[in-house]
Amino acid sequence: xxxxxxNKMRLSTRGRYGVRALLDVALQPDRNPxxxxxxxxxxxxxxxxLQQLVSxxxxxxxxxxxxxxxxxxxxTRPPDQIKLSExxxxxERSTAPVKCLDDPGVCSRSDFxxxxxxxxxIDKAVSEILDSTTVQDLVNKCNERKRGRAAPAPYKRSGTxxxxxxTVPSEPH
Numbered sequence: 446x447x448x449x450x451x452n453k454m455r456l457s458t459r460g461r462y463g464v465r466a467l468l469d470v471a472l473q474p475d476r477n478p479x480x481x482x483x484x485x486x487x488x489x490x491x492x493x494x495l496q497q498l499v500s501x502x503x504x505x506x507x508x509x510x511x512x513x514x515x516x517x518x519x520x521t522r523p524p525d526q527i528k529l530s531e532x533x534x535x536x537e538r539s540t541a542p543v544k545c546l547d548d549p550g551v552c553s554r555s556d557f558x559x560x561x562x563x564x565x566x567i568d569k570a571v572s573e574i575l576d577s578t579t580v581q582d583l584v585n586k587c588n589e590r591k592r593g594r595a596a597p598a599p600y601k602r603s604g605t606x607x608x609x610x611x612t613v614p615s616e617p618h
Contacts, residue, residue: 460532466490466495467532470518478518499518504535527579529579540568
């Protein structure tokens with residue numbers, strides 16, 4: 446039961462890879478279009494999977510695709526105007542830790558369940574963090590870490606996996 450709950454509280458690869466892809470684009474110094482295959486290589490994401498995510502992110506108005514020899518993808522807005530919540534909403538069905546938060550009808554106990562309140566608080570906290578964090582915030586963190594000013598935050602807890610690290614591109618586009 447607890448293992449199932451923990452698995453549901455994780456963002457899928459869609460959400461994680463989507464954030465990493467927009468961060469990768471934002472980290473490019475010249476702001477020119479970035480080829481999807483280059484993002485995929487730097488971030489270790491299968492190209493075909495990333496193309497699906499780019500399509501969804503473009504439909505959501507977060508990325509612009511440019512065709513041609515000098516084509517690729519660019520951000521539609523400055524990185525400080527793109528919230529992580531927008532990226533996750535474009536790619537995830539829900540970030541709720543349990544289904545009954547999105548659809549109380551899936552559980553006959555929803556109306557009187559005391560634990561549902563806790564799951565709602567967790568969902569609210571995650572939403573607030575995603576809504577208050579921009580792609581530029583991540584760019585700043587990457588740049589600080591690149592300069593050796595800030596070590597990654599220790600995310601590991603007893604019995605859980607280490608938090609997935611964001612890969613900072615080592616080469617400009």
